[in-house]
Amino acid sequence: MAQHFLLSTAARTLSLSVVARMSDEEARVAFQAIRWADNGGQPYCPKCGCLKVYGFKTRPVWKCSACRHQFSVTSGTIFDNRKLPVRDYLLAIAIFVNGAKGHSALQLSRDLNCQYKTAFVLAHKLREAMGATLDDGTELKGxxxxxxxxxxxxxxxxxxxxxxxxxxxxxxxxxxxxxxxxxxxxxxxxxxxxxxxxxxxxxxxxxxxxxxxxxxxxxxxxxxxxxxxxxxxxxxxxxxxxxxxxxxxxxxxxxxxxxxxxxxxxxxxxxxxxxxxANEMAWRENMRRTANGSQWRKVMGAAMAHPVSGKWAGYWQRSA
CATH class of the missing domain: 3.30.420 (Nucleotidyltransferase; domain 5)
Incomplete structure (x- = not known):
């Protein structure tokens, strides 16, 4: 009898300990490589698309030479105006994708040692980004x-x-x-x-x-x-x-x-x-035969490609 995919070594290509030991700089480089993959991982202005940007020595942000817009690796994405360290977002995504039947906000708050409200909104932002990748516009057939x-x-x-x-x-x-x-x-x-x-x-x-x-x-x-x-x-x-x-x-x-x-x-x-x-479970069902390391990178890519959430940005301040 063939071994089930989830029991095989091919299903395990990501270790939480490796992500947890990352420095913030390594985490930013990982996000940067995925967000600007079309430019070899080199940042460009998310506002006007100008390739000429320069960084600051005092803080991890860039400034556009054309429109003077300042941005970070998460600016204009689902993680815009983040408060947690960048590494915690990588770790949260790794923990989240490892749950075959989902991951509760209460458990995520314990894993990250943050407030329940923080984990609740973060989990829903991930669901929103995952759900946005389900419908590619093509019709189902066969x-x-x-x-x-x-x-x-x-x-x-x-x-x-x-x-x-x-x-x-x-x-x-x-x-x-x-x-x-x-x-x-x-x-x-x-x-x-x-x-x-x-x-x-x-x-x-x-x-x-x-x-x-x-x-x-x-x-x-x-x-x-x-x-x-x-x-x-x-x-x-x-x-x-x-x-x-x-x-x-x-x-x-x-x-x-x-x-x-x-x-x-x-x-x-x-x-x-x-x-x-429902969208989260559909994404998990569609990715059920994909290694957890690939799932991690796909969710990172979905989060980096997704604009600021109209529903979850400022959720607890009722700004939405």
Missing amino acids: EVEVDGLYAGGHRKPANEVANRVDRRLAEEQTGKRQVVVVIRERNGRALPFVFRKESDAIPTIRAKVASGTILFADESRQWDALHASYDTRRINHSEAYSKDGASTNWAESYFARLRRAEIGTHHRISGAYIGAY
Whole structure:
């Protein structure tokens, strides 16, 4: 029997101890090499693009000769106006990507010895940067699976059995829980979206899935409208999980990761942030056969390429 990828040495190309022993200068060089990889790691002005910049001896910033703009290695990125040392951000990314089912903000605050609020915002900035890399604008094609899962929020069960309801039923949702609809290519990438109900996803599915695609879905009546646009094949889960080639097992694999993150890692996910966690789990699912060192560099690159967050910059000051 072949060894599972995550158990092999190929999956382990990053050591936390190596990152933790980095100096701030080494960490800045690592960020610099990724942010300005298109210029051989040499900085240029993020405002006007001028290549002629010069550094200061007293602090790690550069100044543009053309527009006189001063910038650091994280200026204009998701880490703009950072307070932690640069090395701590490298370490935080390494810790974050190593969690197969996610990493809670409370645990991250203990790992970095920082306030919970700092770790909470940092983790969400990473999720935002990771989520921005999921949709490259190309349509999904071939064999694609579609399914939905209610997640986020919380409905407290009634004390007495007679008053309890099946919380899995859409009509019994309180409005706090929303449905995460995933569109996933078999042996390919997953794209998650958040809606109030599954039928709201139909226009998005038509926009993201190429015509001529074979679509697989379960027997929910919410997917009946897909038959008009695709060769849609259905699987009745009350009879089998896979039958005659029809299944939604790839979509369920993604949902298994999201469920374990919600139940086992975070314990509770606010309905307002379920989209961020859905994107994170899709990124992890898409990168499940990628070494942790490569994942680390990809998240660094996503963070350096992402502009200042409109949601998380100044979050605790309510500036957003």
